[in-house]
Amino acid sequence: MHIYVDADACPVKDEVYKVAMRHEVPVHVVANSFMRVPAHRLLTRITVPEGPDVADDWIAERADAQSIVITSDILLAQRCIEKGARVLSPKGKAFTENSIGQQVATRAIMEDLRGMGEQTSGPAAFKPADRSNFLSALEVELQKLKRGR
Numbered sequence: 001m002h003i004y005v006d007a008d009a010c011p012v013k014d015e016v017y018k019v020a021m022r023h024e025v026p027v028h029v030v031a032n033s034f035m036r037v038p039a040h041r042l043l044t045r046i047t048v049p050e051g052p053d054v055a056d057d058w059i060a061e062r063a064d065a066q067s068i069v070i071t072s073d074i075l076l077a078q079r080c081i082e083k084g085a086r087v088l089s090p091k092g093k094a095f096t097e098n099s100i101g102q103q104v105a106t107r108a109i110m111e112d113l114r115g116m117g118e119q120t121s122g123p124a125a126f127k128p129a130d131r132s133n134f135l136s137a138l139e140v141e142l143q144k145l146k147r148g149r
Helices: 013-023 054-062 074-082 097-115 128-148
Strands: 002-006 027-031 043-047 067-070 086-088
Touching: 002 013, 002 054, 013 027, 013 128, 027 054, 054 074, 067 074, 067 128, 074 086, 086 128
Parallel strands: 002 027, 002 067, 027 043, 067 086
Antiparallel strands: none
């Protein structure tokens, strides 16, 4: 089992570290700039070169059915789901085979609207309840993976 964190704008890295250490699961924190990661044998910082989707590509190439990916990037989520990985947003929402198609379509529509000059609101602000939801969701996904071994 492995946890991959799309780390550049992830607000729940500390929570991932705590849960992963409790479960003895390796974590790969992937970013295209230096990021401080606690010194621990289970935690690895991966700094990829600058460029569009380089961190996403690194994660997607390694994700598999024994992985949990933490990201808010819908296209990365889709790629990882296709490889059998479990994917969570930092707010604790699970991306699934059943939901990802609609989320990708909505993303494309919003991108088209922005391209036409429409003002869109963007994602809702991160709240304390989101942190709690994420912790619960990560715990559930780790338990599912452990039972599936």
